[in-house]
Amino acid sequence: MFRSFGAFNYRVWFFGAIISNIGGWMQSTAQDWVVLTELTHNDATAMGATMALQFGPPLVLVGLTGRVADRFDRRHILLVTQSTLMVLAVCVATLLLTHVMTLPLMLVFAACFGIANAFDAPARQAFVSDMVTMENASNAVALNSASFNMARLIGPAVGGLAIVALGSGWVFVANAATFLAMIVALLLIRSRELMPRPKNRRSGGLIVGLRYVRGRPDLMVVFVMVFLIGAFGMNFPIFASTMALEFHKQADGYGVLSSVLAIGSLTGALLAARRDRARVRVLMIAAGGFGVASIVSAQMPTYVLYAVTLVFVGFSTVTMLTTANGYVQTTTDPALRGRVLALYMAVVMGATPIGAPIAGWVADAFGPRAAITMGGIAGLLSFAIGAGWMLYSGRLHRREDARFLLTLDETRPVSIVEAMDRAVTPPIISTANPITSATTPIRTEPRLPKDDGE
Numbered sequence: 001m002f003r004s005f006g007a008f009n010y011r012v013w014f015f016g017a018i019i020s021n022i023g024g025w026m027q028s029t030a031q032d033w034v035v036l037t038e039l040t041h042n043d044a045t046a047m048g049a050t051m052a053l054q055f056g057p058p059l060v061l062v063g064l065t066g067r068v069a070d071r072f073d074r075r076h077i078l079l080v081t082q083s084t085l086m087v088l089a090v091c092v093a094t095l096l097l098t099h100v101m102t103l104p105l106m107l108v109f110a111a112c113f114g115i116a117n118a119f120d121a122p123a124r125q126a127f128v129s130d131m132v133t134m135e136n137a138s139n140a141v142a143l144n145s146a147s148f149n150m151a152r153l154i155g156p157a158v159g160g161l162a163i164v165a166l167g168s169g170w171v172f173v174a175n176a177a178t179f180l181a182m183i184v185a186l187l188l189i190r191s192r193e194l195m196p197r198p199k200n201r202r203s204g205g206l207i208v209g210l211r212y213v214r215g216r217p218d219l220m221v222v223f224v225m226v227f228l229i230g231a232f233g234m235n236f237p238i239f240a241s242t243m244a245l246e247f248h249k250q251a252d253g254y255g256v257l258s259s260v261l262a263i264g265s266l267t268g269a270l271l272a273a274r275r276d277r278a279r280v281r282v283l284m285i286a287a288g289g290f291g292v293a294s295i296v297s298a299q300m301p302t303y304v305l306y307a308v309t310l311v312f313v314g315f316s317t318v319t320m321l322t323t324a325n326g327y328v329q330t331t332t333d334p335a336l337r338g339r340v341l342a343l344y345m346a347v348v349m350g351a352t353p354i355g356a357p358i359a360g361w362v363a364d365a366f367g368p369r370a371a372i373t374m375g376g377i378a379g380l381l382s383f384a385i386g387a388g389w390m391l392y393s394g395r396l397h398r399r400e401d402a403r404f405l406l407t408l409d410e411t412r413p414v415s416i417v418e419a420m421d422r423a424v425t426p427p428i429i430s431t432a433n434p435i436t437s438a439t440t441p442i443r444t445e446p447r448l449p450k451d452d453g454e
Contacts, residue, residue: 004139019178039106077123121349229378230352232359240257244257247306
């Protein structure tokens with residue numbers, strides 16, 4: 001489960017990310033609560049607009065951010081983005097502590113956070129694969145998700161309590177301090193131990209990435225499934241905050257709901273780390289589970305019962321996202337990984353500007369339970385799309401050795417050479433067709449003996 005910890009760089013990254021993510025979840029809780037209760041009078045639509053501005057830039061800037069992640073040193077990119085996010089947190093804290101923050105100002109800062117994160121996210125996701133071998137990439141992605149959700153288990157609850165005890169401004173101060181952990185981790189990483197990666201310096205970054213994804217029906221299905229749930233089902237700040245008000249709770253009650261959601265999320269991430277590789281079938285089942293759990297949670301009559309169902313919502317959500325992320329990373333041409341991940345992050349984060357305002361309006365007009373149910377229906381639709389693709393793609397067929405059992409042909413990761421100094425000829429990429437994908441492993445090294453694990 002923890003095989004990626006064998007790499008020094010990944011160990012340093014993992015522990016720095018936990019500290020930074022705790023501060024990030026504290027800030028997210030404070031920002032949502034400030035917009036909902038301090039800058040407006042329980043206006044979920046304003047909260048949806050804030051989320052739209054914060055998550056919109058990854059969609060708008062997808063052509064630029066992916067190319068930057070592929071062309072430049074990802075560690076240097078992250079040092080810039082993390083420092084920028086720290087400065088923005090300090091600015092928001094100052095405005096809140098001096099009582100001059102307004103809703104328009106908060107919307108401007110939400111957009112600034114979104115722009116910084118638009119460059120940060122694809123570089124950060126691709127950098128995870130740079131720190132470990134290709135065989136451990138899926139495990140590293142899952143452990144990275146576990147780190148994120150361990151922080152989510154702690155951050156919202158601590159943030160909610162800090163809002164009540166100290167005020168929302170000090171929560172932003174705390175988050176600014178935690179960025180130092182990530183910056184120090186990036187400085188400690190040994191560049192010589194990073195995995196070599198091919199560079200694609202040709203023009204047309206977004207077009208190349210889109211053409212690659214368009215030529216991969218499996219990736220197209222993954223992107224559509226993630227988009228549906230990202231747009232309509234993953235508006236948890238709106239759902240949890242409005243449900244907290246529905247049950248007459250304050251900021252600490254909202255923070256507890258976010259932390260309870262993280263219990264299931266952490267469990268899903270750890271189980272994903274145990275799998276040898278990411279599979280579309282797991283993504284499909286998780287999407288269906290998300291739909292069912294969300295619809296059930298919307299019917300819960302008490303705060304405690306609603307909190308219990310959030311464990312299952314969190315589990316299915318992170319299982320789905322971790323599987324999708326790992327599948328994209330381990331089956332994508334390494335020279336285009338940054339651009340494809342930028343498209344993936346644009347789908348995940350860019351779906352929010354579409355769905356969050358709708359979810360906020362539904363919550364205002366018909367109540368939070370209706371908005372949650374809408375997200376659950378999106379999960380069931382995502383499951384149906386995945387199941388339909390499996391049935392009609394020709395990959396699902398009867399096993400030859402068993403009459404009543406089925407098997408599914410999955411896209412398998414490409415095996416990449418681990419060191420540049422080995423005498424191995426790199427794969428030839430045709431100038432006529434520069435984009436390649438594989439459905440079976442391509443070996444560039446001699447097969448190991450049977451007793452060595454083959």
